[in-house]
Amino acid sequence: MNEIMAIAGSTWRRILRMKVVYFLIVCVWILIGSAMNYDILSLGEEKELMIDVSLLLNTIAIALIVISVTFEIPRELHEGAAATMLTKPLGRTQYLVGKFLGSVITAIIIGLIIAAGFFVLFYMVFGEPLIISLLQAHLLIIASSIPMTAIAVLFSMILPEMITPIITAIALWFSFSTSHLAKYGFMKIIYGGVLPDLDLFNFKSAAMITAGWSYVAMAAVWGAIFSVFALTLSSLIFRFKDIK
Amino acid sequence: MKKTVVNHIIIMAIAIVAGGMLAKTLHEKQISTIPSKSAISGVPIGGFHKFASDVKWMLFINYMGSLQTINEDNKDEVVKRLEQIIDLNPNFEQAIHMGAMSLSNASPDQAVEFLSRAIASEDPTLKKNWKLPFLAGFILMHYKQPAQYSEAARYFRMALERSEGKPEDYVINSYLRARGNANGIKDARLALLDSLVFEWKKTSGDLMETTIIPNITERLLVAAQAARDSHPGDEKVTAIVTEVSATLGDKHICSSCLHSYGPGDNFCAHCGNKVKPYGQCSACKHVLKGNFCSNCGVKAK
Numbered sequence: 001m002n003e004i005m006a007i008a009g010s011t012w013r014r015i016l017r018m019k020v021v022y023f024l025i026v027c028v029w030i031l032i033g034s035a036m037n038y039d040i041l042s043l044g045e046e047k048e049l050m051i052d053v054s055l056l057l058n059t060i061a062i063a064l065i066v067i068s069v070t071f072e073i074p075r076e077l078h079e080g081a082a083a084t085m086l087t088k089p090l091g092r093t094q095y096l097v098g099k100f101l102g103s104v105i106t107a108i109i110i111g112l113i114i115a116a117g118f119f120v121l122f123y124m125v126f127g128e129p130l131i132i133s134l135l136q137a138h139l140l141i142i143a144s145s146i147p148m149t150a151i152a153v154l155f156s157m158i159l160p161e162m163i164t165p166i167i168t169a170i171a172l173w174f175s176f177s178t179s180h181l182a183k184y185g186f187m188k189i190i191y192g193g194v195l196p197d198l199d200l201f202n203f204k205s206a207a208m209i210t211a212g213w214s215y216v217a218m219a220a221v222w223g224a225i226f227s228v229f230a231l232t233l234s235s236l237i238f239r240f241k242d243i244k
Numbered sequence: 245m246k247k248t249v250v251n252h253i254i255i256m257a258i259a260i261v262a263g264g265m266l267a268k269t270l271h272e273k274q275i276s277t278i279p280s281k282s283a284i285s286g287v288p289i290g291g292f293h294k295f296a297s298d299v300k301w302m303l304f305i306n307y308m309g310s311l312q313t314i315n316e317d318n319k320d321e322v323v324k325r326l327e328q329i330i331d332l333n334p335n336f337e338q339a340i341h342m343g344a345m346s347l348s349n350a351s352p353d354q355a356v357e358f359l360s361r362a363i364a365s366e367d368p369t370l371k372k373n374w375k376l377p378f379l380a381g382f383i384l385m386h387y388k389q390p391a392q393y394s395e396a397a398r399y400f401r402m403a404l405e406r407s408e409g410k411p412e413d414y415v416i417n418s419y420l421r422a423r424g425n426a427n428g429i430k431d432a433r434l435a436l437l438d439s440l441v442f443e444w445k446k447t448s449g450d451l452m453e454t455t456i457i458p459n460i461t462e463r464l465l466v467a468a469q470a471a472r473d474s475h476p477g478d479e480k481v482t483a484i485v486t487e488v489s490a491t492l493g494d495k496h497i498c499s500s501c502l503h504s505y506g507p508g509d510n511f512c513a514h515c516g517n518k519v520k521p522y523g524q525c526s527a528c529k530h531v532l533k534g535n536f537c538s539n540c541g542v543k544a545k
Contacts, residue, residue, distance in 0.1 A: 041306075042302050043305055045298065045338060049298050052294050052298050053295070055295075056295045173290045176289075176290050176291035177286065177291075180286045191264060191267060191268070192263050192267020192268060193259070193260030193262075193264035197271065199274075199291055200270045200271065200274060202291040204291060204292070204295070210277075211274075211277060212277070218269070218270055218273075219270055221266065222266045222267055225259050225262050226263045228255065229255075229263060232256045232259065236249065236252045236256075239248075239252075
């Protein structure tokens with residue numbers, strides 16, 4: 001466990017030490033706050049717009065952190081950093097789980113910072129305190145980092161370094177629409193188990209409707225279960241992979 | 245095969261089964277929480293349908309600002325843009341409302357179609373919205389040629405039912421007029437009276453049903469008085485006045501003009517009709533002020 005946390009710690013520390021991350025968070029807050037200026041252009045829908053922009057930008061921020069894994073793992077494998085680490089008493093599975101946890105923790109921290117900033121802005125602009133349904137919508141987005149990261153780790157194992165980030169981004173994009181495929185034959189069988197459905201974390205379309213804490217918890221559990229599948233498969237592939 | 249590989253495969257199989265089952269449960273739960281989710285466009289845009297609808301809404305407003313009026317030349321474009329917005333966000337109340345209003349003149353059928361889709365929605369917010377059925381009824385009554393009163397009355401009634409016991413007066417009047425017109429009554433006052441009598445009869449008699457019209461008796465009296473004044477001698481109005489005054493006898497209503505009269509009055513102050521006096525001393529006919537007559541001291545019965 002200590003080895004896993006050491007790998008995870010190095011991952012999140014590396015990202016959270018970057019000043020550009022905080023600069024981007026401030027940019028996200030500015031963009032969220034700027035929605036209040038759209039009152040005339042949206043005919044009084046600026047409140048809805050601010051909510052939607054906050055959920056959109058939080059999703060994008062988390063997706064970017066997740067995609068950073070697809071740069072990091074192939075780079076470490078390519079440059080031999082992974083091989084150096086694996087000479088120590090560290091298994092390949094532990095290495096992947098460490099990378100996965102580090103990325104998830106980073107996404108959770110950044111997602112929470114963005115959400116907190118949004119709630120402060122929302123209170124300052126509209127004078128409304130914390131709305132539970134909005135909090136749950138943001139928490140679901142943050143929880144979506146769990147299966148997203150698992151997908152990124154899996155793709156880092158099976159795809160060539162050059163195309164991994166692009167393919168991961170496309171896969172994440174389409175993973176929000178897999179429930180439409182789940183109606184058909186074979187897809188129905190693999191839905192949820194092999195075929196991820198990130199739309200389960202998507203309450204953006206009805207952020208004023210309370211998802212319920214049980215739903216939020218169940219969605220996070222599903223994310224964890226899917227991650228077990230994806231990481232086990234990644235580990236199996238990594239086991240047979242030659243590294244420098 | 246190595247033991248670790250077998251272990252990996254077993255873990256994956258368990259995760260697939262458990263994940264599949266949980267995902268299906270979550271999907272069903274999500275659909276039941278957000279019924280309109282299944283109506284959202286299937287276009288894969290990364291789950292950003294709501295934001296995309298906001299952007300399209302602002303573009304729509306810009307586009308509408310560039311138009312002088314909505315007519316045959318541009319109505320298809322307006323409909324297309326609105327369709328796109330509502331496909332992305334079927335709960336976009338303002339887009340539905342404003343879109344239907346802007347189309348009401350050029351294409352009332354299309355406007356009502358947008359509204360009826362939103363009215364039929366199982367979404368908790370739209371389900372309670374009374375403005376949408378009201379607007380649908382209004383368009384069918386005032387913009388559709390020829391007017392569809394029966395269908396309009398159905399929508400107005402829906403608006404009343406969704407008003408949670410506090411409907412606006414204009415919704416009540418629209419419903420009553422549409423219902424009366426649906427029965428072929430052209431005159432607005434008579435149409436109003438006919439509908440009020442229909443609703444009032446539900447609350448009186450053996451059925452004792454509840455009506456969606458608040459203060460039905462007061463409204464009926466005012467409507468009957470107005471109809472009687474505008475149509476003196478009309479047989480139907482006279483019959484209604486007689487029926488109402490007979491039923492509301494204990495409310496001290498003049499049987500001729502339906503105006504109320506006070507204690508001690510022997511004749512209606514409005515029409516001069518002889519009325520059944522009340523609140524008088526049985527001995528000296530003086531108006532009673534309490535338990536005993538202030539004039540002769542006889543105990544009131």
